[in-house]
Amino acid sequence: MEELVQFIAEALVEEPQAVRVYRKETRRTTILKLRVAPDDTGRVIGRNGRVANAMRTLLDVSTRHSDRDVILEID
Structure with a gap:
């Protein structure tokens, strides 16, 4: 999941080296x-x-088939 968010965000921004996912x-x-x-x-x-x-x-x-919810927060 983190990799997916990281990949998408890096493709969108001007400074991909500043992208962090926690x-x-x-x-x-x-x-x-x-x-x-x-x-x-x-x-x-x-x-x-x-x-x-x-x-x-x-x-x-x-994550549809897992029993976990995922929340994305953007800072």
């Missing part, structure tokens, strides 16, 4: 925190959050 596990939830350079935050979120929502949809589809 993972936190709870009992039933995985929280992925995406950090990018301040100037790239808008590119990752997209107009009206469309890019961020698309990434969340891909994560949801990729």
Whole structure:
């Protein structure tokens, strides 16, 4: 999951070396925190959050058969 978020984010931003994905596990939830350079935050979120929502949809589809929920947070 982290690799998918990292790959997508690096393709979108101007500073791919600044992309970081952190993972936190709870009992039933995985929280992925995406950090990018301040100037790239808008590119990752997209107009009206469309890019961020698309990434969340891909994560949801990729974990559909597991019993874990995935939350994507963007900093």
